[in-house]
Amino acid sequence: MSFLTPPTTSAFGERLTLHYDPGLKRNRFNQIANAIAAFFAALAVVPLFLVLIYVLIQGGRLISLQLLTQLPPAPGLTGGGIGNAILGTIIVTLIAAMIAIPVGVGGGVYLSEYARNGWFSRFVRFGNDVLAGVPSIICGVFVYSLIVATRIFFDQSYSAMAGGIALSVLMLPTVIKTTYEGLLLVPQEMRMGAYGVGASRFVTITRIALPAAFTPIATGVVLGIARAAGETAPLIFTALFSPFWPDGVFHPIATMSVLIFNFAIMPYEAQNELAWAASFVLVIMILGANLLARWISHATRS
Amino acid sequence: MAAQRYRSLKAVNPSLNAVAETRAEIRWNVHADRHQTRMRSAPSSDAFTLRRRPPQEKLIDIGFRQLTLLLAASVGIVLIGIFLTVFSGAKEAMATFGLKFLTTSAWDPVNEQYGALIAIYGTLVTAVLSLLIAVPIGLGTAIFITEDLLPRRLREVIGLLVELLAAIPSVVLGLWAIFVMEPAIRPFLSLLHRTLGWTPFFATAPQGPGTAPAILILVVMVLPIITAISRDALNQVPIELRQGAYGVGTTRWGAIFNVILPAAVSSIMGGVMLSLGRAMGETMAVTMIIGNSLNFSVSLLAPGNTIASMLANQFGEADGIQVSALMYAAVVLMILTFVVNVMAQWIVRRLSLRY
Amino acid sequence: MSSPSPSSVASDVCMSLQDVTISYGSFEAVKNVYMDLPRGKVTAFIGPSGCGKSTVLRALNRMNDLIPGCSLKGRVIFDQHDLYDKRVDPVEVRRRIGMVFQKPNPFPKSIYENIAFGARINGYRGDMDELVERSLRKAAVWDECKDKLKESGFSLSGGQQQRLCIARAIATEPEVILMDEPCSALDPISTLKIEETMHELKRSYTIMIVTHNMQQAVRVADMTAFFNAEAVEGGTGKVGYLVEFNETENIFNSPSQQSTLDYVSGRFG
Numbered sequence: 001m002s003f004l005t006p007p008t009t010s011a012f013g014e015r016l017t018l019h020y021d022p023g024l025k026r027n028r029f030n031q032i033a034n035a036i037a038a039f040f041a042a043l044a045v046v047p048l049f050l051v052l053i054y055v056l057i058q059g060g061r062l063i064s065l066q067l068l069t070q071l072p073p074a075p076g077l078t079g080g081g082i083g084n085a086i087l088g089t090i091i092v093t094l095i096a097a098m099i100a101i102p103v104g105v106g107g108g109v110y111l112s113e114y115a116r117n118g119w120f121s122r123f124v125r126f127g128n129d130v131l132a133g134v135p136s137i138i139c140g141v142f143v144y145s146l147i148v149a150t151r152i153f154f155d156q157s158y159s160a161m162a163g164g165i166a167l168s169v170l171m172l173p174t175v176i177k178t179t180y181e182g183l184l185l186v187p188q189e190m191r192m193g194a195y196g197v198g199a200s201r202f203v204t205i206t207r208i209a210l211p212a213a214f215t216p217i218a219t220g221v222v223l224g225i226a227r228a229a230g231e232t233a234p235l236i237f238t239a240l241f242s243p244f245w246p247d248g249v250f251h252p253i254a255t256m257s258v259l260i261f262n263f264a265i266m267p268y269e270a271q272n273e274l275a276w277a278a279s280f281v282l283v284i285m286i287l288g289a290n291l292l293a294r295w296i297s298h299a300t301r302s
Numbered sequence: 303m304a305a306q307r308y309r310s311l312k313a314v315n316p317s318l319n320a321v322a323e324t325r326a327e328i329r330w331n332v333h334a335d336r337h338q339t340r341m342r343s344a345p346s347s348d349a350f351t352l353r354r355r356p357p358q359e360k361l362i363d364i365g366f367r368q369l370t371l372l373l374a375a376s377v378g379i380v381l382i383g384i385f386l387t388v389f390s391g392a393k394e395a396m397a398t399f400g401l402k403f404l405t406t407s408a409w410d411p412v413n414e415q416y417g418a419l420i421a422i423y424g425t426l427v428t429a430v431l432s433l434l435i436a437v438p439i440g441l442g443t444a445i446f447i448t449e450d451l452l453p454r455r456l457r458e459v460i461g462l463l464v465e466l467l468a469a470i471p472s473v474v475l476g477l478w479a480i481f482v483m484e485p486a487i488r489p490f491l492s493l494l495h496r497t498l499g500w501t502p503f504f505a506t507a508p509q510g511p512g513t514a515p516a517i518l519i520l521v522v523m524v525l526p527i528i529t530a531i532s533r534d535a536l537n538q539v540p541i542e543l544r545q546g547a548y549g550v551g552t553t554r555w556g557a558i559f560n561v562i563l564p565a566a567v568s569s570i571m572g573g574v575m576l577s578l579g580r581a582m583g584e585t586m587a588v589t590m591i592i593g594n595s596l597n598f599s600v601s602l603l604a605p606g607n608t609i610a611s612m613l614a615n616q617f618g619e620a621d622g623i624q625v626s627a628l629m630y631a632a633v634v635l636m637i638l639t640f641v642v643n644v645m646a647q648w649i650v651r652r653l654s655l656r657y
Numbered sequence: 658m659s660s661p662s663p664s665s666v667a668s669d670v671c672m673s674l675q676d677v678t679i680s681y682g683s684f685e686a687v688k689n690v691y692m693d694l695p696r697g698k699v700t701a702f703i704g705p706s707g708c709g710k711s712t713v714l715r716a717l718n719r720m721n722d723l724i725p726g727c728s729l730k731g732r733v734i735f736d737q738h739d740l741y742d743k744r745v746d747p748v749e750v751r752r753r754i755g756m757v758f759q760k761p762n763p764f765p766k767s768i769y770e771n772i773a774f775g776a777r778i779n780g781y782r783g784d785m786d787e788l789v790e791r792s793l794r795k796a797a798v799w800d801e802c803k804d805k806l807k808e809s810g811f812s813l814s815g816g817q818q819q820r821l822c823i824a825r826a827i828a829t830e831p832e833v834i835l836m837d838e839p840c841s842a843l844d845p846i847s848t849l850k851i852e853e854t855m856h857e858l859k860r861s862y863t864i865m866i867v868t869h870n871m872q873q874a875v876r877v878a879d880m881t882a883f884f885n886a887e888a889v890e891g892g893t894g895k896v897g898y899l900v901e902f903n904e905t906e907n908i909f910n911s912p913s914q915q916s917t918l919d920y921v922s923g924r925f926g
């Protein structure tokens with residue numbers, strides 16, 4: 001009743017109007033900062049467009065049935081295709097997935113369903129993060145020393161199998177982490193419900209928890225496969241390369257990524273062109289897988 | 303994989319079905335086993351013959367647990383395997399060259415003299431400089447797509463594009479760098495050479511592959527990681543904290559610089575360290591554009607080398623002590639990335655704030 | 658006082674809401690609110706959950722701007738300005754109308770900096786140490802904080818954090834302080850302390866407070882506004898509206914509306 005006036009005897013500057021004043025220092029600063037952030041965002045998006053445009057134009061114009069189904073030409077010759085590399089990428093990636101998915105899902109199940117927060121699970125989680133950070137070329141060196149140099153598979157050195165194993169080492173941390181985090185999201189009540197009707201641990205995990213976490217796990221696995229399909233470094237001295245059609249999994253095999261690497265640095269135009277064409281196929285496959293992963297996580301949301 | 307977020311769990315209905323199915327299966331088992339169990343004993347209620355778990359079910363339970371334990375352990379086994387393999391391969395070179403390996407730059411297969419200075423220097427310089435460029439851009443982008451500067455749809459599209467950039471294989475980026483980027487930026491690099499040629503960093507004329515283009519392609523590669531991690535970190539700053547900042551009358555950027563970024567700083571720093579590890583270990587794009595030089599040059603416009611690209615180039619054809627020297631270089635790379643990655647985790651854990 | 662008077666704005670009116678309707682997207686959360694909030698008094702907003710009390714409160718300093726899709730029709734008059742005029746700078750508004758939130762939300766800074774930050778951006782030129790102490794004292798948290806001003810704001814307990822946030826709001830010397838259920842996360846003792854603080858504060862500030870606690874409204878508020886929500890034909894959710902706005906005594910002892918009586922006597926909500 002008596003104190004009707006606001007505190008005017010303050011050390012704050014005068015604040016008379018409520019109107020927006022673009023000339024104020026803070027508002028000018030805001031405008032500049034907005035512009036800088038917008039510029040940076042544009043910078044971040046530009047490379048994607050440039051790369052995509054070139055891959056689509058340079059590679060896309062070469063695509064034909066012949067290109068997708070024939071063998072690459074000998075150096076100096078023209079024509080030919082990348083059929084063996086496409087098939088090889090699929091084979092090597094499949095081998096990697098067939099190793100990494102069961103191992104990774106199993107490991108993730110252990111971490112989220114069985115492990116108490118003891119030293120072992122802490123070590124595995126830590127080791128998983130470290131493994132995820134190991135440079136992919138080191139995975140190649142590892143598998144080379146372990147499998148290629150020792151000729152462990154039927155006295156064969158370079159092989160599709162070795163390449164697949166190298167890629168699986170790369171995929172493993174992704175699958176484990178994805179499974180672990182996906183399972184953590186499954187509400188405890190759901191497991192309780194299953195235990196409550198007398199289900200065993202095994203049944204609860206495989207029939208309740210894993211299906212409930214299917215979406216995040218599938219999303220992560222698809223992304224992991226997509227990343228592995230584009231990897232080159234672990235393959236250059238494990239799967240090596242081959243100008244011929246795949247000859248079983250215990251022989252060297254062509255892959256698109258290694259083909260791009262080999263053919264990009266060759267001084268022949270025909271080979272350079274095949275590198276662009278392989279880039280096109282690879283990028284389409286990988287972006288397709290990424291969009292698929294996104295679709296999986298969207299489609300099941302509703 | 304920074305870009306993966308699983309905000310919501312959707313499969314609620316399927317799992318409820320699974321509960322029902324499990325029940326149905328248990329009931330089914332009841333019927334299937336009835337004629338066996340009837341002989342054993344006469345339970346009080348005939349309908350539930352599985353009140354006692356059959357031994358094979360217990361076996362499956364235990365076996366499954368042991369199996370997953372083994373699979374989880376495989377991470378440790380692989381990791382230790384990698385360390386042991388690379389170390390044992392490097393032993394010979396370690397004994398021969400000692401620590402001098404790290405400080406000399408001879409790489410001479412003929413006289414069997416090896417030193418990894420060029421590659422170590424190149425690894426550090428390319429990684430650090432690329433981050434110096436990528437961090438402000440990535441952080442600016444992340445702010446741009448988390449704060450309400452644009453309609454939400456547009457922000458999501460930009461975020462998606464940046465994530466897709468991360469999906470492009472590095473060998474494709476390398477191809478693009480050779481045939482498109484390097485020719486396109488050479489005039490600018492020449493300009494740099496002409497204006498700043500008096501400094502040692504730009505002392506040589508650019509002639510194709512070199513350290514500078516390698517740095518730029520690394521920027522393209524780590525930018526999506528930094529953006530994605532910063533974006534997640536900013537999104538996790540609670541709305542209440544933003545409201546608090548606006549409530550005392552800050553402007554948007556006042557809130558960003560004084561409240562939101564400090565709250566997110568630990569995750570962002572962790573992301574930056576992770577990207578540093580990535581940049582140091584990145585192989586294909588770099589090896590295709592850096593020039594793989596065996597001569598030391600401080601100039602960023604001259605060809606250079608990194609440990610990873612040296613491995614990619616020489617490991618397949620090397621023999622004798624050269625293999626061991628390469629393994630020694632691999633050990634150095636592994637230790638560098640290991641330290642950086644562990645620091646990343648440590649930063650996230652130690653500096654993270656409680657809300 | 659309770660009769661809607663859209664045009665005339667008396668001199669002792671601090672803020673005036675004139676036919677305010679607030680929507681989230683196409684959903685109208687509160688409709689047609691008329692209110693003249695008196696200066697230098699405490700006004701309590703009461704009503705069942707979801708009737709739009711917080712929404713109205715946030716509209717008073719344009720905090721709803723931060724919520725995508727939230728829009729307001731009508732006029733909110735403060736100091737002869739319509740706050741939702743295009744030319745009005747929301748930052749300016751919030752500097753004069755401070756806010757305390759339901760959940761304590763200290764900044765990730767030291768206790769000292771939590772207070773000094775707001776003052777500094779508001780251009781405070783006086784003795785900062787003195788301001789920090791004065792604000793913390795007014796918010797009844799000085800004794801707990803004085804030995805650890807350099808420590809993080811998160812090192813305080815929940816009740817202390819909330820009082821720190823009140824101190825933070827006072828430190829910028831706004832003319833109005835909005836409080837959205839400031840005690841809902843607190844224990845009774847902290848609540849009591851904050852109520853004492855409010856009694857202290859109303860000598861120099863105008864306060865609007867949302868509360869679920871009717872005793873609290875009786876204890877601290879001079880005026881009380883009762884909101885309610887009703888489902889409407891064809892609507893997607895309940896639409897909130899202002900039922901009755903009057904002296905607190907009248908609201909609790911002789912309300913003019915049956916629903917107010919039901920609510921304050923605990924017969925519903």
Ligand SMILES: Nc1ncnc2c1ncn2[C@@H]1O[C@H](COP(=O)(O)OP(=O)(O)O)[C@@H](O)[C@H]1O
Pocket residue numbers: 681686704705706707708709710711712713724894895897
């Ligand atoms: N951010 C928001 N987005 C959409 N709807 C909202 C949001 N906040 C509140 N609402 C809706 O507005 C109505 C009023 O909410 P609120 O003002 O929080 O009520 P109260 O504070 O009285 O409990 C509710 O129906 C609520 O669902």
Ligand SMILES: [Mg+2]
Pocket residue numbers: 710711712867
């Ligand atoms: Mg509320």
